[in-house]
Amino acid sequence: MITDEDVVVCPVCEHEQTITICPSVNVTTDPEMREKVLSGEIFEFTCDKCGFSGYAGYPFVYEDKETNGGFLIYLEPDCEDREVGIEGDIADQVIYHERPMRLVPDMNSLKDKIFIFEAGLDDRVVELFKVLTLAKMQDDDPEKIPDELKFTKRAEINGEDMLLFAAFRNEELLGTLEMPYSLYQTCVLSGEPIWDVPVTECAAIDQQWVMERLGEEKETEE
């Protein structure tokens, strides 16, 4: 496990302190780290001065070299870029030509990607799935419409193959949304031409990515 040091500022009392951080995790060699990432424990810090406990945001690499061929996710808090190159030690260690490398801006998105790849799904298809699902809900009660879906797991419910999502509205959890896996397969077909475009670098694959690709498709058709 690689560790480093970083300075955090307490959001309550503004006290500055140096903490030990873990800028990268390889769950293939350190499997126990997976749970610490998912629970957020790895990002936790406690203020020396006022005792406040919270999450420290710093660039972080999550690597799984085995599950479904392996994947890498780079968390850069509040990152505005749509893709980044991975540099330094990590770049030397990892060569991800055929495996997904993804850029995410927050912890919920990091978990979303981990669960998607662990379930053996294609995250680009899942993002299209989210866009279409949210669009279909526009006619429902406006108070109850989520504005964000995060994948949690694939499970059999009453004999049916389902995909489960955590539904958020204004960053607050509304509940769990269950959707049939068959709709995912429909998305694989309906999004067909956009899957052929290669994803280079470490890219942000989210709803914006899907919308941009769908827009390009329309332009070529016209």
Ligand SMILES: [Zn+2]
């Ligand atoms: Zn404090």
